[in-house]
Amino acid sequence: MAQATETFYEVIRRQGITRRSFTRFCSLTAASLGLAPAAAPRIAHALETKPRLPIIWMHGLECTCCSESFIRSAHPLAKDVVLSMISLDYDDTLMAAAGHQAEAILDDIRTKYKGGYVLAVEGNPPLNEDGMYCIDGGKPFVEKLKAMAADSLAVVAWGSCASWGCVQAAKPNPTQAVPIDRVIRDKPVIKVPGCPPIAEVMTGVISYITTFGRLPELDRQGRPKMFYSQRIHDKCYRRASFDAGQFVEEWDDEGARKGYCLYKMGCRGPTTYNACSTVRWNDGVSFPIQSGHGCIGCSEQGFWDNGPFYDRLSNVRQFGIEANADRVGGVVAGVVAAGVVAHAAVTAVTRLTKKR
Amino acid sequence: MDINTPNGFRLDNSGRRVVVDPVTRIEGHLRVEVNVDANNVIRNAVSTGTMWRGIELILKGRDPRDAWAFTQRICGVCTGTHALTSVRAVENALGITIPENANTIRNIMQLALYVHDHIVHFYHLHALDWVDVVSALSADPKATSALAQSISDWPLSSPGYFRDLQGRLKRFVESGQLGPFRNAYWGHPAYKLPPEANLMAVAHYLEALDFQKEIVKIHTVYGGKNPHPNWLVGGVPCAINIDGAGATGAVNIERLNLVSGIIDRAVTFTEQVYLPDLKAIASFYKDWLYGGGLSGRSVLAYGDIPEHANDYSPASLLLPQGAIINGNLAEVQPIDLKDPAQIQEFVTHSWYKYPDEAHGLHPFDGITEPNYALGRNTKGSRTDIHEIDEGAKYSWLKAPRWRGHAMEVGPLARWVVGYAQNKPQFREPVEKLLHDLNVPVGALFSTLGRTAARGLECQWAAHELRRFQDKLLASIKAGDLATAYTEKWTPDTWPAKEVRGVGFTEAPRGALGHWVSIQGGKIDNYQCVVPTTWNGSPRDPAGNIGAFEAALLDTPMADPAQPLEIIRTLHSFDPCLACSTHVMSPDGQDMATVTVR
Numbered sequence: 001m002a003q004a005t006e007t008f009y010e011v012i013r014r015q016g017i018t019r020r021s022f023t024r025f026c027s028l029t030a031a032s033l034g035l036a037p038a039a040a041p042r043i044a045h046a047l048e049t050k051p052r053l054p055i056i057w058m059h060g061l062e063c064t065c066c067s068e069s070f071i072r073s074a075h076p077l078a079k080d081v082v083l084s085m086i087s088l089d090y091d092d093t094l095m096a097a098a099g100h101q102a103e104a105i106l107d108d109i110r111t112k113y114k115g116g117y118v119l120a121v122e123g124n125p126p127l128n129e130d131g132m133y134c135i136d137g138g139k140p141f142v143e144k145l146k147a148m149a150a151d152s153l154a155v156v157a158w159g160s161c162a163s164w165g166c167v168q169a170a171k172p173n174p175t176q177a178v179p180i181d182r183v184i185r186d187k188p189v190i191k192v193p194g195c196p197p198i199a200e201v202m203t204g205v206i207s208y209i210t211t212f213g214r215l216p217e218l219d220r221q222g223r224p225k226m227f228y229s230q231r232i233h234d235k236c237y238r239r240a241s242f243d244a245g246q247f248v249e250e251w252d253d254e255g256a257r258k259g260y261c262l263y264k265m266g267c268r269g270p271t272t273y274n275a276c277s278t279v280r281w282n283d284g285v286s287f288p289i290q291s292g293h294g295c296i297g298c299s300e301q302g303f304w305d306n307g308p309f310y311d312r313l314s315n316v317r318q319f320g321i322e323a324n325a326d327r328v329g330g331v332v333a334g335v336v337a338a339g340v341v342a343h344a345a346v347t348a349v350t351r352l353t354k355k356r
Numbered sequence: 357m358d359i360n361t362p363n364g365f366r367l368d369n370s371g372r373r374v375v376v377d378p379v380t381r382i383e384g385h386l387r388v389e390v391n392v393d394a395n396n397v398i399r400n401a402v403s404t405g406t407m408w409r410g411i412e413l414i415l416k417g418r419d420p421r422d423a424w425a426f427t428q429r430i431c432g433v434c435t436g437t438h439a440l441t442s443v444r445a446v447e448n449a450l451g452i453t454i455p456e457n458a459n460t461i462r463n464i465m466q467l468a469l470y471v472h473d474h475i476v477h478f479y480h481l482h483a484l485d486w487v488d489v490v491s492a493l494s495a496d497p498k499a500t501s502a503l504a505q506s507i508s509d510w511p512l513s514s515p516g517y518f519r520d521l522q523g524r525l526k527r528f529v530e531s532g533q534l535g536p537f538r539n540a541y542w543g544h545p546a547y548k549l550p551p552e553a554n555l556m557a558v559a560h561y562l563e564a565l566d567f568q569k570e571i572v573k574i575h576t577v578y579g580g581k582n583p584h585p586n587w588l589v590g591g592v593p594c595a596i597n598i599d600g601a602g603a604t605g606a607v608n609i610e611r612l613n614l615v616s617g618i619i620d621r622a623v624t625f626t627e628q629v630y631l632p633d634l635k636a637i638a639s640f641y642k643d644w645l646y647g648g649g650l651s652g653r654s655v656l657a658y659g660d661i662p663e664h665a666n667d668y669s670p671a672s673l674l675l676p677q678g679a680i681i682n683g684n685l686a687e688v689q690p691i692d693l694k695d696p697a698q699i700q701e702f703v704t705h706s707w708y709k710y711p712d713e714a715h716g717l718h719p720f721d722g723i724t725e726p727n728y729a730l731g732r733n734t735k736g737s738r739t740d741i742h743e744i745d746e747g748a749k750y751s752w753l754k755a756p757r758w759r760g761h762a763m764e765v766g767p768l769a770r771w772v773v774g775y776a777q778n779k780p781q782f783r784e785p786v787e788k789l790l791h792d793l794n795v796p797v798g799a800l801f802s803t804l805g806r807t808a809a810r811g812l813e814c815q816w817a818a819h820e821l822r823r824f825q826d827k828l829l830a831s832i833k834a835g836d837l838a839t840a841y842t843e844k845w846t847p848d849t850w851p852a853k854e855v856r857g858v859g860f861t862e863a864p865r866g867a868l869g870h871w872v873s874i875q876g877g878k879i880d881n882y883q884c885v886v887p888t889t890w891n892g893s894p895r896d897p898a899g900n901i902g903a904f905e906a907a908l909l910d911t912p913m914a915d916p917a918q919p920l921e922i923i924r925t926l927h928s929f930d931p932c933l934a935c936s937t938h939v940m941s942p943d944g945q946d947m948a949t950v951t952v953r
Contacts, residue, residue: 095536257595310421
């Protein structure tokens with residue numbers, strides 16, 4: 001049947017992708033969204049039939065790492081998201097139009113799709129100096145942000161800037177940069193934190209909305225549960241080393257080469273909620289811990305002020321890993337610092353023994 | 357009013373004012389205003405940086421080993437280059453050295469960034485200034501295939517391939533939802549490509565979008581993620597283990613093979629897609645050689661990619677270092693980032709305040725005191741600017757100068773310096789390209805020349821990637837596994853007195869420097885002078901204009917309401933505004949002085 005609006009399915013079929021591959025894609029998508037296999041046919045149906053959702057993607061104070069991450073998406077490919085799943089009508093980074101022609105799009109979308117577009121925000125508004133630390137079209141960015149939020153269906157806060165404030169909001173927060181939900185009060189704000197968020201998490205959130213026609217289930221902090229309900233530490237492949245008391249003690253030491261736990265090098269995995277240790281980065285190639293550096297906790301609120309990054313977490317109160325999991329390793333929640341010291345001692349003894 | 361600037365440009369702001377805000381397809385926020393004469397030729401140009409975050413101030417009092425992570429967040433497009441500059445600055449201040457393998461891996465990451473950034477810039481940030489997407493709809497797929505096959509061996513070139521792609525594009529356009537392509541300048545007379553070249557370029561726009569995500573996996577292997585991979589003062593965080601227990605937790609043969617495979621594909625993509633496209637597109641724009649600006653007069657390069665660990669002298673740096681002024685290519689002047697008489701920043705036209713604004717300050721002695729105020733001739737209000745007054749302060753960028761000269765930095769600057777130094781690795785590709793396009797050397801100093809230099813550099817970087825990856829393999833084979841030195845890791849090993857350091861790199865966009873002072877284990881002061889601050893700078897007290905403003909002058913516009921020519925030239929610099937902004941007061945509107953000894 002000829003349709004004015006092409007669907008995702010039609011597009012990939014025409015590209016020579018088989019029905020079988022498409023079905024497999026839907027199963028993978030279901031799996032990456034943490035859904036039961038039974039959800040795959042529903043995803044397939046949605047991708048076969050739905051027109052594209054208008055998205056307005058605005059930039060405040062930021063570094064564009066979220067946009068860069070988004071285009072790294074491997075499943076779905078960024079090009080397929082942009083050409084076939086959504087209608088990316090405004091995006092400072094990719095759009096062909098500039099100046100007045102760009103501004104005119106915003107007016108048009110507000111009128112034509114009132115209450116029917118999603119506002120995606122990368123970066124955040126500064127409130128000092130009447131907002132003029134971020135000027136857009138001659139006016140404070142915060143005004144443009146509020147105006148576009150007012151007529152949107154929902155708002156997506158890309159990354160830690162929009163979600164929490166991130167680096168420019170680190171002490172002393174010179175520009176008084178604030179998370180977007182400080183100025184957008186009357187719309188659902190889906191927070192997708194991370195500096196940046198994982199590409200497939202970003203496209204996962206978008207495709208969840210376009211596929212199921214509803215917003216993903218959020219935790220109390222507004223983050224999609226499917227990606228942010230587990231700590232890096234919970235699913236870290238080096239967790240066994242933590243439990244066994246095998247730690248990297250110094251950069252490039254024997255433990256580092258053997259892939260031991262980076263806890264003593266400051267790893268924030270135990271207090272960071274994100275999908276890095278499960279989804280991993282850049283099509284699953286690696287994640288910070290796998291490549292030898294501790295997690296810096298970039299998806300957590302205020303992580304810049306929880307440093308120095310190389311100070312171990314025993315300095316941080318409320319070290320929260322599940323008691324059960326800890327007992328396996330002989331660490332009792334609440335006396336973690338002592339536990340780690342004990343572990344360190346055990347490790348030292350083990351290493352000495354091995355050397356002899 | 358007519359003004360002749362000391363750096364040789366004539367400004368006339370009497371004609372009609374044209375405003376472009378926001379400038380899109382860049383990093384960050386930029387506004388540009390120009391005046392056009394009766395023939396719609398640009399006679400005055402005003403570049404305004406419209407964002408400011410204050411990251412340098414946020415760094416004060418923090419652990420210098422963390423600074424790479426903060427400064428890396430200055431920019432997510434040139435991700436990694438600020439982090440590398442930062443670890444170099446801190447190592448320079450504290451006298452920390454790094455192992456050869458760490459230097460090699462850092463070079464691999466920096467070169468991977470060049471390849472990624474240049475490809476993304478050419479296809480996704482810049483191509484639509486030359487390529488008319490709508491025109492591609494009327495292309496003949498067979499003729500497109502013939503064109504593609506005549507310029508390259510790239511296998512995705514059959515008539516069927518282009519027909520499918522055109523079909524997808526047609527459906528997309530017919531859907532009425534044009535997404536990122538809506539409301540643009542399609543059909544504008546400044547587009548010169550035939551439909552077939554447009555269709556081929558659109559195909560490669562999409563292929564490049566797929567491929568760029570592969571290149572960054574090199575960062576993911578060595579740095580754990582991209583954007584914003586991890587770095588380390590004293591080396592790199594990834595350990596090497598090719599035999600022992602737990603090798604799968606480190607850089608091992610599988611990881612090395614993954615990187616090698618990507619490098620091969622990067623070389624192929626650059627040579628079979630990027631460069632042939634560049635030449636094909638350029639051949640239709642040989643008559644559009646506007647936008648030279650400062651490039652033929654004053655260019656600056658710090659150099660980068662040290663062959664040997666811990667040796668940042670020009671002899672060790674593979675990318676050239678030096679300054680050329682007043683178009684004198686016969687003399688490349690030496691530079692010193694620590695010399696207070698060389699690099700200075702001015703604020704007469706920036707939203708900052710100095711006690712004496714007639715003089716510039718070296719980054720080690722920087723004062724940053726915000727002073728957002730508009731000139732009397734501004735049209736509009738404080739929070740609704742219609743036309744800015746460039747006679748007063750008008751940008752969040754400072755105006756850096758080298759020995760008083762406004763300088764252009766970036767790929768073209770690097771290649772001009774390398775060319776002037778008679779280095780065959782720069783001279784020969786430039787001469788070949790000029791010959792292939794049948795244009796004189798003067799054609800280099802243009803918007804197109806800037807875009808071409810980036811392509812040549814991408815090819816150079818892809819081959820250097822291969823060489824450094826082989827170097828790493830050879831080193832491992834010889835038994836060297838070291839990736840980090842830790843004798844000076846803890847603050848108790850650092851000097852108690854104040855120490856200062858400079859780190860520099862060539863970011864994809866140009867010369868980048870970080871200046872740090874450390875005292876008592878903490879950052880006492882941190883200053884960055886970044887490529888877009890050089891290129892996008894406002895005027896200085898002497899009246900010298902910066903590279904963006906200079907490049908826009910004398911360009912004819914087909915239709916001032918459709919500013920395609922303006923964004924084409926601006927994009928050729930690959931502006932990055934989040935990078936280019938400075939320190940500010942901790943308490944907002946109250947001015948505070950951040951003074952450094």
